Structure formats: structure tokens, C-alpha cells
Amino acid sequence: GAVVSQHPSWVICKSGTSVKIECRSLDFQATTMFWYRQFPxxxxxxxxxxxxxxxxxxxxxxEKDKFLINHASLTLSTLTVTSAHPEDSSFYICSASxxxxxxxxxxGPGTRLTVT
Amino acid sequence: KNxxxxxxxxxxxxxxxxxxxxxxxxxxxxxxxxxxxxxxGRGPVSLTIMTFSENTKSNGRYTATLDADTKQSSLHITAxxxxxxxxxxxxxxxxxxxxxxxxxxxxxxLAVHP
Numbered sequence: 001g002a003v004v005s006q007h008p009s010w011v012i013c014k015s016g017t018s019v020k021i022e023c024r025s026l027d028f029q030a031t032t033m034f035w036y037r038q039f040p041x042x043x044x045x046x047x048x049x050x051x052x053x054x055x056x057x058x059x060x061x062x063e064k065d066k067f068l069i070n071h072a073s074l075t076l077s078t079l080t081v082t083s084a085h086p087e088d089s090s091f092y093i094c095s096a097s098x099x100x101x102x103x104x105x106x107x108g109p110g111t112r113l114t115v116t
Numbered sequence: 117k118n119x120x121x122x123x124x125x126x127x128x129x130x131x132x133x134x135x136x137x138x139x140x141x142x143x144x145x146x147x148x149x150x151x152x153x154x155x156x157g158r159g160p161v162s163l164t165i166m167t168f169s170e171n172t173k174s175n176g177r178y179t180a181t182l183d184a185d186t187k188q189s190s191l192h193i194t195a196x197x198x199x200x201x202x203x204x205x206x207x208x209x210x211x212x213x214x215x216x217x218x219x220x221x222x223x224x225x226l227a228v229h230p
Binding site: 004105 | 205218221222
């Protein structure tokens with residue numbers, strides 16, 4: 001149990017376009033989902049925390065208007081990178097928690113975004 | 117400052133050998149410590165999780181130790197296999213502002229050669 005999927009697994013887009021990444025908890029209900037960004041040879045950096053049905057909480061330095069997060073249901077959260085630029089190229093990973101306590105987070109396989 | 121530092125940054129060992137990865141942290145208040153394995157291009161997968169009162173925990177060939185007094189943890193890999201090649205990330209959970217927050221180490225990149 002506790003499987004988290006992401007779609008797509010990799011995406012290439014042109015500069016200035018927007019791209020949406022989906023994160024799904026397949027066999028449990030996730031009250032809280034987290035979005036991380038990971039640059040090459042660096043560790044995961046938390047971007048935002050989203051609770052189902054409410055606005056996401058963004059970490060300091062993360063532009064909320066650029067990285068739109070929607071957590072419309074207990075099994076789906078989406079991250080939309082708007083007006084993407086090459087510096088947004090990164091590995092985006094989501095995780096999901098059953099109870100929002102941060103105690104156990106189950107990570108998705110990640111999405112590789114390349115902006116040309 | 118709440119930090120998690122891992123050493124070495126990278127490590128190369130021969131298949132079948134053992135190795136130990138280190139994690140030092142300055143996170144307070146401490147909730148728990150986890151070790152994750154992250155294959156290239158994949159999300160992290162949990163190996164072990166230890167609370168304050170636990171000194172050691174095993175998961176197959178992986179054994180994690182925790183010394184909460186010195187704020188140090190180690191991950192020992194026994195009889196390494198080629199599939200152990202990955203990044204190993206130490207993550208400390210702290211309790212802050214009414215909720216738990218994960219503090220990630222930079223990871224140790226392990227390469228197991230035949």
C-alpha cells in the first residue's frame with residue numbers, strides 16, 4: 001500500500017509555456033500533499049504544502065503565482081509551472097501523507113521537467 | 117540553524133563489501149530520523165525510521181543507528197550489491213510551529229562496482 005504516482009514522468013516544453021504535473025495517491029486518501037524540487041546533485045527542497053480543499057502554503061522564496069498548486073481531491077494534487085523558463089528545469093517530486101502530520105510521507109517517482 | 121550534514125559526499129566500493137554512511141544533525145526539537153534510498157531519476161524510498169528512543173533499526177542488509185545524545189546517525193550496508201548504487205538521504209523531522217517539518221541532508225552518492 002501507500003503508492004504515489006506522478007504524471008508525466010518527464011516533459012519537455014518551450015520557454016514561456018505552462019506545464020502541469022499530476023500527483024496521485026493510488027491506494028490511500030492523502031489529506032496533505034507536498035511538492036519538492038531537486039536540482040542535480042542536490043537534495044530535495046520543499047516548495048509547498050497543500051491540504052485538500054484549501055490553498056497551498058508556499059515555502060519562503062517560492063513564487064506562488066509561478067507554481068500553481070491545486071489539491072482538489074484527497075487523491076490528486078497538481079503543480080502547474082506557468083510561463084516556464086530554462087531555470088525552472090528540474091526534477092519535481094511530490095509526496096503524500098495520510099494524516100498531514102508529516103510523520104510518514106510517501107514519495108512519488110518524480111517528474112523531470114526540461115524547458116528549452 | 118537546523119541542518120543535516122552527511123558524509124562522505126560520494127563513495128565507491130566493490131560489490132560484496134560493506135560500507136557505512138554518516139549523518140550529523142543540529143535539528144531541534146527532534147521528532148524522528150529517516151534514511152531514504154533514491155535511485156537516479158526516481159523518488160526517495162524509505163529504508164528506516166527511528167524515534168528518539170531507538171538506537172538501531174534494520175531493514176534487510178541495511179542497518180541504521182542513532183545516537184540522540186551526540187546527534188549522529190549511521191547507515192551500514194552489508195554485502196553490497198550493484199543495485200545498492202544510489203543516493204542515500206538522511207532526513208530529520210523536527211517539530212516546529214505546531215507541525216512536523218522534514219530537514220533533508222544533501223545525500224551520499226554510493227557507487228557499487230563489480
